[in-house]
Amino acid sequence: MTQIPSRAEQRPEDTWDLSKLFSGDEAWAAALAEYESKTERIAPFRGTLGKSAAALADYLDFIRDFKILEERLGYYADLRQTEDEGANEGRTMTGKFMMAAARAQAAASWEAPEIQAIPEADMERFLQNPRLAEYRVYLKKLLHYKPYILSDAEERLIALHAEGEGLASETFSVLTNVDLDFGTVDTPEGSRPLSQSTWSVFMEHPDREIRRRAYEQFYSRFESHKTSLASLYSGSVKNDVIRARVRGFSSARQAALFPDKVGEGVYDNLIGAVSANLGPLHRYYGLRKKALGLAELRHYDVYAPMVPKAVKETDWNEAVGLVCEALAPLGDEYVGTLRAGLLGRWADRYENKGKRSGAFSAGSFTGDPYILMNYKNDSIRDVFTLAHEGGHSMHSWYSARSNPFMQYNYTIFEAEVASTFNEELLFRSLLKTAEGRDLKRYLVNKRADDILATLYRQTMFAEFEKRSHELEEGGTPLTVDVLRGEYRELLEKYFGPDMVFEDTSDLEGLRIPHFYRAFYVYKYATGISAALALAERVLSGGAREREDYFAFLKSGGSRYPIESLALAGVDMSVPAPVEAACKTFGRLVDELEGLLD
Numbered sequence: 177m178t179q180i181p182s183r184a185e186q187r188p189e190d191t192w193d194l195s196k197l198f199s200g201d202e203a204w205a206a207a208l209a210e211y212e213s214k215t216e217r218i219a220p221f222r223g224t225l226g227k228s229a230a231a232l233a234d235y236l237d238f239i240r241d242f243k244i245l246e247e248r249l250g251y252y253a254d255l256r257q258t259e260d261e262g263a264n265e266g267r268t269m270t271g272k273f274m275m276a277a278a279r280a281q282a283a284a285s286w287e288a289p290e291i292q293a294i295p296e297a298d299m300e301r302f303l304q305n306p307r308l309a310e311y312r313v314y315l316k317k318l319l320h321y322k323p324y325i326l327s328d329a330e331e332r333l334i335a336l337h338a339e340g341e342g343l344a345s346e347t348f349s350v351l352t353n354v355d356l357d358f359g360t361v362d363t364p365e366g367s368r369p370l371s372q373s374t375w376s377v378f379m380e381h382p383d384r385e386i387r388r389r390a391y392e393q394f395y396s397r398f399e400s401h402k403t404s405l406a407s408l409y410s411g412s413v414k415n416d417v418i419r420a421r422v423r424g425f426s427s428a429r430q431a432a433l434f435p436d437k438v439g440e441g442v443y444d445n446l447i448g449a450v451s452a453n454l455g456p457l458h459r460y461y462g463l464r465k466k467a468l469g470l471a472e473l474r475h476y477d478v479y480a481p482m483v484p485k486a487v488k489e490t491d492w493n494e495a496v497g498l499v500c501e502a503l504a505p506l507g508d509e510y511v512g513t514l515r516a517g518l519l520g521r522w523a524d525r526y527e528n529k530g531k532r533s534g535a536f537s538a539g540s541f542t543g544d545p546y547i548l549m550n551y552k553n554d555s556i557r558d559v560f561t562l563a564h565e566g567g568h569s570m571h572s573w574y575s576a577r578s579n580p581f582m583q584y585n586y587t588i589f590e591a592e593v594a595s596t597f598n599e600e601l602l603f604r605s606l607l608k609t610a611e612g613r614d615l616k617r618y619l620v621n622k623r624a625d626d627i628l629a630t631l632y633r634q635t636m637f638a639e640f641e642k643r644s645h646e647l648e649e650g651g652t653p654l655t656v657d658v659l660r661g662e663y664r665e666l667l668e669k670y671f672g673p674d675m676v677f678e679d680t681s682d683l684e685g686l687r688i689p690h691f692y693r694a695f696y697v698y699k700y701a702t703g704i705s706a707a708l709a710l711a712e713r714v715l716s717g718g719a720r721e722r723e724d725y726f727a728f729l730k731s732g733g734s735r736y737p738i739e740s741l742a743l744a745g746v747d748m749s750v751p752a753p754v755e756a757a758c759k760t761f762g763r764l765v766d767e768l769e770g771l772l773d
């Protein structure tokens with residue numbers, strides 16, 4: 177492809193078919209008008225929910241259908257916008273929907289407090305009524321929050337304050353993505369802009385001098401704004417702590433883990449298990465130093481290519497074939513459904529002007545589990561991305577077909593399991609059939625890097641979040657020096673003795689956007705640990721182990737994540753899966769070392 181085509185130039189068969197959501201933009205607009213009309217019908221239900229099981233069921237029947245319509249509207253508008261971010265149609269639809277949804281949310285803001293105010297004895301009796309059968313999980317999860325719900329007046333104050341709680345995150349994003357000018361870096365390909373988005377490209381550049389100059393230039397900008405950045409993060413942590421204390425939680429971390437019913441021991445097990453298994457990670461960095469032929473490994477060397485990129489042309493149909501072949505152990509229904517979707521119209525396959533970058537899966541209750549790709553034939557990585565997003569989509573496909581709407585949606589904690597599971601099966605399949613040492617070396621290196629980034633690096637982030645919140649809760653102000661000192665300790669702990677850091681390296685802790693959504697990143701590390709354990713269990717097991725995995729895929733939101741993963745055969749309440757994931761990484765390092773000799 178010599179130039180990026182416009183949206184209109186894409187072949188229809190290479191784009192997704194959104195007709196299961198709406199037949200077109202006009203049908204969407206008519207449905208939006210219906211949605212706005214139904215919003216006016218919410219208020220009369222107020223004050224009736226505790227009268228009887230039938231009254232509660234009447235409301236939930238209405239709100240179920242209302243929410244299904246809301247989901248369809250939201251997904252269609254968002255997907256249309258991603259097709260061409262510069263086009264007016266999709267952006268206008270998204271704006272109209274968001275305004276309508278905000279009005280609907282305000283109209284139904286009384287729902288949770290009113291349900292939680294129903295006397296326990298009455299609610300127990302209500303839950304036995306057959307009309308509430310499909311809502312039992314939804315209601316029980318709503319009641320899970322009851323111990324931390326405050327009075328109406330207090331809840332109103334919290335709601336009024338909520339809008340301002342995101343200012344630290346918004347300001348951080350504007351400062352780092354808009355206001356900070358990182359300049360340009362001269363390369364053999366010409367002068368190239370340095371930014372948050374292009375940072376990774378420079379860090380992967382094979383020329384070490386270019387990496388060094390980009391690194392120093394990048395962090396010099398953060399150095400000049402270090403106090404402001406530390407103040408923003410400190411403010412975000414303070415918000416987390418205050419919000420938890422207001423509701424009566426023992427800590428900000430407990431408050432963050434509470435919705436998923438995840439005990440703090442799970443978080444501590446992750447950090448403890450990874451900390452006890454840093455040996456393979458340190459060996460990897462030693463191997464990287466040796467492979468790059470360096471006298472000393474610097475922080476700007478950790479993403480430089482250790483092995484040549486394997487070039488293998490794989491068109492879309494071939495990629496689908498490779499993915500489906502790798503997933504054959506999951507059986508005919510899974511593979512057949514995924515194959516039909518990927519060769520059909522689930523996926524928006526290729527890049528066009530204005531299309532959103534990257535990839536994602538968007539599975540809803542009524543539409544297909546759509547996949548956005550920007551697939552390139554010469555990138556093996558894109559085949560892995562296809563397997564990854566296919567895992568998300570099949571998880572959504574099974575969840576939607578196995579649960580009523582009010583309990584079909586699974587949590588973020590579970591989401592990365594099905595996708596990473598598919599990547600592991602694809603890796604094993606491709607490695608088994610790989611021809612030539614170069615391709616094998618590339619595959620093993622890629623898999624080791626992926627596990628490192630998801631397991632070890634995210635755990636390091638999780639440990640930093642734990643430390644920073646504990647300092648705030650213990651009365652230690654989060655000054656720039658305190659934050660940098662804590663982060664430098666973690667850099668030295670995780671990277672080990674072969675790494676030489678710059679004076680500015682600890683500023684990395686002030687530029688990670690995930691830190692503004694506290695106690696979230698640990699889910700990536702637990703997710704890959706669960707996925708690796710389940711891949712091994714399914715591939716080495718039989719029909720029972722496969723069916724256990726499908727029980728997890730079908731559970732949707734019917735259980736809390738630790739419970740649903742237990743169905744599949746992995747216990748994330750103990751450190752064993754994390755320890756096993758560390759050993760898997762260690763074996764990859766051993767294999768890579770042999771391939772590099």
